[in-house]
Amino acid sequence: MNTARDPHASHPTSDLGRRVAARRTRLGLSLEEVAERAGSTPGYVSYVEEQVPTPGIEFLVRLANALETTVQDLTGYTADLAPGGARAGYRARMEEIGEAECWELLDGHGVGRVAVEGRDGLMVVPVNYQVVDGALVFMTAPDSSLARASASGAEVAFEEDRMDEAFSQGWSVLVVGPVRTVSDETSAQRMKDAGHPEPWAGNGRDTLVTLSPRRVTGRRIRVPGTPGMPSGSAD
Known part of the structure; x- marks a missing residue:
């Protein structure tokens, strides 16, 4: 490749x-x-x-x-459809994903979701992320819930997933740990230069936040007979 x-x-x-x-x-x-x-x-x-x-x-x-x-x-036919509408696969099974493979699946950058405590309680927001030096990096607005959580070093949860609707299988990765604001200009610039932390939501989100993983776990749903899986028992 x-x-x-x-x-x-x-x-x-x-x-x-x-x-x-x-x-x-x-x-x-x-x-x-x-x-x-x-x-x-x-x-x-x-x-x-x-x-x-x-x-x-x-x-x-x-x-x-x-x-x-x-x-x-x-x-683009499925672009506006919520994922997961297909029926469950026949004899599907759930398996754990090791930490090393979890990082491979995150693939360096993308869009995931962060669960963080907001003014009105727990909330989940979509975020662009970048993997830099074993940490997740986000760009957010200075008055956002994520920025407020990072100011106090609060713990948040980040989740990323992929689904194969055609075969009713997929995976998800969960990263849990404290977040902090990157105030050092040299460190901030190095992280920005590393790749794609810019948010899709547009300008005004220039506060750099990192999540230092305390726990990285993943799960995968597999269906026998689908690509990459042998036919037969799911036991």
Whole structure:
């Protein structure tokens, strides 16, 4: 798997193109690797990312398979749907995930949820996060519940998950520990330079907060016969 920056990096102009490019980047695949998986050419995959609003359904299916996702996800059909609507898998089983794999699943950055004590009691808010030096880093507003909790070193819980609706399986990771505000400018700049802590919610969220993990746990739901799982008993 090629994780280096793609020399043919595209500038997607359609919703589909943005989703294809984002998914390819998340998997660490080059245009050539996606093209080989989809039975196409790097030039056409790049063309889809940059210019084609909607290619034919046959190619879309091959492209979704190459990117280990679904046509519905690539086209945005499921973007506004709450996850978890599919029926439970046959003979599904729950298993624990080790701490090392939990960090691998967090994948360095993304969007998760933080449970924190607010003015009106416990609340859960979505946050962009970055993993830096074994800690989770968030950007928040100076008057937010998360910022107030970090000023006192309070303990919070952070959760991230992924679901495979097609096979009714998925995983979740829980990180629990105290949060603190990063006031040292050198440390703050180093963390900002490390990657993607910027919040999707926009400007005004310039308070840097770190969560030092005290406990990292994870769980996974598996279904026999699905990709990566042998058929047969779930015992």
